[in-house]
Every structure is written in C-alpha cells, then in structure tokens.
Amino acid sequence: MSFLEIQSLRKVFGSTVAVNDVSLTVEKGDFITVVGPSGCGKTTTLLNIAGLQTPTSGSIVLKDRDLTDLPAYKRDIGVVFQDYALFPHKTVGENIAFGLKMRGESQETREETVAEMLSMIDLEGYNDMYPHQCSGGEQQRVAVARALAFDPDLVLMDEPLSNLDKKLRQSLRTELKRIQRETGVTTVYVTHNQTEALSMGDKIAVMNGGNLEQFGDPQTVYEQPASAFVANFLGQSSRLDGTLHLGDEPFVRFDNDAQLSIKRREGFDDGDPVAVFLRNELVSVSATQPDVENTFSGTINEVDYQGRDVIYYVTVHELDTIVQISGDGRGTVFDTGETVWLSVRPEDAIYTAPDRSNGDTDRGAAQQHLEVEI
Ligand SMILES: Nc1ncnc2c1ncn2[C@@H]1O[C@H](COP(=O)(O)OP(=O)(O)OP(=O)(O)O)[C@@H](O)[C@H]1O
Numbered sequence: 001m002s003f004l005e006i007q008s009l010r011k012v013f014g015s016t017v018a019v020n021d022v023s024l025t026v027e028k029g030d031f032i033t034v035v036g037p038s039g040c041g042k043t044t045t046l047l048n049i050a051g052l053q054t055p056t057s058g059s060i061v062l063k064d065r066d067l068t069d070l071p072a073y074k075r076d077i078g079v080v081f082q083d084y085a086l087f088p089h090k091t092v093g094e095n096i097a098f099g100l101k102m103r104g105e106s107q108e109t110r111e112e113t114v115a116e117m118l119s120m121i122d123l124e125g126y127n128d129m130y131p132h133q134c135s136g137g138e139q140q141r142v143a144v145a146r147a148l149a150f151d152p153d154l155v156l157m158d159e160p161l162s163n164l165d166k167k168l169r170q171s172l173r174t175e176l177k178r179i180q181r182e183t184g185v186t187t188v189y190v191t192h193n194q195t196e197a198l199s200m201g202d203k204i205a206v207m208n209g210g211n212l213e214q215f216g217d218p219q220t221v222y223e224q225p226a227s228a229f230v231a232n233f234l235g236q237s238s239r240l241d242g243t244l245h246l247g248d249e250p251f252v253r254f255d256n257d258a259q260l261s262i263k264r265r266e267g268f269d270d271g272d273p274v275a276v277f278l279r280n281e282l283v284s285v286s287a288t289q290p291d292v293e294n295t296f297s298g299t300i301n302e303v304d305y306q307g308r309d310v311i312y313y314v315t316v317h318e319l320d321t322i323v324q325i326s327g328d329g330r331g332t333v334f335d336t337g338e339t340v341w342l343s344v345r346p347e348d349a350i351y352t353a354p355d356r357s358n359g360d361t362d363r364g365a366a367q368q369h370l371e372v373e374i
C-alpha cells in the first residue's frame with residue numbers, strides 16, 4: 001500500500017459536484033502539486049484529506065490507517081492556507097509551538113523545536129514578535145514552521161504563496177522546496193499556477209471540473225498530456241483539430257486538407273478525430289524555407305517583444321489559423337507583415353482526443369488571443 005491513498009473521493013454540495021471520484025496515491029517523501037482552474041475542486045480535496053470536511057463518499061488512507069472517521073486534530077496532518085491564518089494574539093514562537101503544546105510536549109521540547117524551526121525558516125530573533133509585526137512573506141514562513149513543528153506525517157498547503165508578490169513568491173518557492181527536502185515530509189501543495197506546479201512537484205495532479213485529468217511526473221504530463229484540457233492548460237500552445245491517418249508515415253489532416261506529419265501514439269486508431277497542440281517553443285520560425293518536414297509559410301501578424309523572448313502571432317496560410325511562437329529576443333526579430341516559414345518536428349506535434357465539450361477552457365491560446373484582438 002502507498003503512504004497516502006485517496007480512494008474514489010467525492011464531495012457534493014447541493015447540486016454542485018466539487019470533487020468527482022478522485023483517486024490518487026502518494027509515496028512517502030513525495031512533493032505533489034495539485035493544479036487546475038478556479039473552482040475545479042483543489043481546496044475541497046485538501047479539506048477532505050485534512051478532515052476539515054467529510055467526504056460524501058470515498059476514503060482517505062494514510063499509513064495503512066483509514067482516516068475517514070478520524071477528527072482533524074487526530075490526523076497528524078499539518079496545514080498551511082493562503083491567508084496565513086496565524087493566531088493574531090500569540091507570538092511567533094507560540095504560534096509555532098501550538099501543535100506541540102496541544103500534544104502536551106514539555107516546555108523544554110517546545111523551546112528547542114521552536115528554535116530549530118526559526119533557524120530553518122531563517123527568522124531567528126522573531127520568537128517574541130506578533131504576526132502583525134511580520135511581513136506577509138514572514139508570516140507565511142511562520143505558518144509553514146507551525147505546520148511542520150509537530151513532525152506531521154503529511155503537510156497540506158493551499159496556495160500558500162498566492163498573496164505574495166512575484167519576486168517573494170519565487171524565493172519562497174525555492175525555500176519551501178529546500179525545507180521539504182531537508183525534512184523529507186510528504187507534501188500535497190495546491191496552486192493554480194502552472195509554472196509553480198511543474199517546477200515544484202515530483203508529481204503533478206491536474207484537476208478540471210472536480211475530476212482528476214492526469215497524475216504523473218511533470219515531464220510526462222507536459223509532454224504526453226492525457227487530454228486536450230491538460231495539453232491546453234499547461235504551457236502555451238495553439239490548437240488545431242483534424243483527423244488521424246495512420247499509414248507508414250502517419251499524419252493529421254485538417255479541415256482545409258493541410259497535413260501535418262506526426263509520430264504514432266498508443267491508444268489512437270486510424271480515422272480518430274484529434275486535437276493537435278503546437279507548443280510555442282516547439283515551432284521554429286525562419287526567414288527562408290527550411291529543408292525539413294512540416295513547413296508552412298506565414299505572415300507575422302503581431303510581435304510581442306519581451307526582452308529575452310519574443311512571441312510572434314503568425315497567420316499560417318495553409319492552416320488558415322494564427323499560431324503563437326516563442327522566438328529568441330536576442331536573435332533575429334521579425335517585423336509585423338513579414339513573410340516567414342514555420343516548421344514543426346513530427347515528434348513535437350502533441351495530440352490528444354478532442355475532449356468532452358467543456359467550452360472555452362480547452363480552446364487554444366492563440367484563438368483566444370485572436371478573439372480579444374477582434
Ligand atoms: N462549502 C461549500 N458550499 C457549496 N459549494 C462549495 C463549497 N465549497 C466549495 N464549493 C464549490 O465546489 C467547487 C470547488 O470549489 P473549491 O474551493 O474546491 O475550488 P478550488 O479548485 O480550490 O478553486 P480556487 O482555485 O478558486 O481556490 C466550486 O464550484 C465551489 O463553488
């Protein structure tokens with residue numbers, strides 16, 4: 001059995017299915033990120049693991065023990081939420097020691113652990129300060145220390161960095177990973193930030209509309225998305241819909257008869273409808289026609305220069321669509337109106353089943369951009 005097993009977890013509020021039959025196994029010491037759009041059920045999943053909500057059905061098993069009927073305070077789970085939620089009238093030291101005090105640990109043990117924790121979060125000297133005297137980032141580090149101080153089996157974090165500015169968020173991200181590596185504590189970390197999910201997680205769980213769309217290591221999920229939703233949600237890409245033709249040289253044919261060579265993927269049959277996702281960074285752009293497969297001519301529609309990188313919006317004539325491409329801002333920068341050649345290696349053309357109809361969430365970013373432009 002795995003360290004943590006979430007089995008067919010379902011949580012319903014009235015007519016809203018917040019979490020729909022989610023099953024997930026987590027190994028000891030893993031750092032799992034849970035990512036998905038607003039309202040997809042991330043917080044609800046966490047609250048049910050923590051015991052702060054009761055599942056409609058399903059179970060949570062931690063270290064071979066079914067927690068379903070165990071109250072939150074008996075679960076040995078530390079939690080950190082978005083809004084710091086420190087006790088305002090307790091000092092930093094008292095906040096960190098709270099779990100240990102509840103367990104009846106001696107004053108000496110408490111003081112020792114608090115000192116250790118303050119050193120770990122780099123806030124030595126903050127013991128007697130009150131939360132309102134600390135910055136947002138400092139408060140969030142104290143909240144992490146409080147969750148870890150009683151040596152829990154599992155730590156759950158719900159968007160702990162989302163109230164902080166970008167720079168602080170990046171440095172705390174690194175610090176959280178360091179702390180997790182040092183303590184080895186099994187962690188489930190919720191975020192709606194794709195970059196954070198990919199860079200922090202040993203494994204990443206992608207949720208959508210209460211369902212778990214995919215669970216795997218970041219590279220697999222990014223490179224082999226299990227659904228159109230996942231392909232679109234992670235990274236920047238342009239979507240094209242077509243039909244799969246599996247012969248000696250497999251390709252996808254689009255509605256306007258243009259073709260794109262692809263690599264064979266398991267689970268697909270000849271004639272299947274597919275959604276092709278061209279990742280911005282996997283489409284090459286050049287001034288002359290390269291001598292490779294899958295070349296298309298296009299016209300630069302818009303240039304978004306971002307310093308190191310540059311994003312081109314290119315009208316591709318054969319494909320009758322606009323594709324986003326990221327180029328190197330330090331190299332050649334093309335101008336609006338210029339004619340360019342695009343190429344995609346067959347192995348870089350990701351494709352999935354077209355997906356259930358979940359409206360605008362699975363439309364390509366370029367198409368969304370086009371709509372905004374119009
Ligand atoms: N206590 C509740 N009563 C009724 N509906 C709820 C309750 N809690 C959550 N929901 C609904 O369940 C769904 C999932 O909510 P949840 O808070 O888990 O989403 P989330 O993925 O954490 O979103 P966000 O990224 O915005 O925090 C939403 O549709 C929400 O409105």
Ligand SMILES: [Mg+2]
Binds near residue numbers: 042043044
């Ligand atoms: Mg939430």
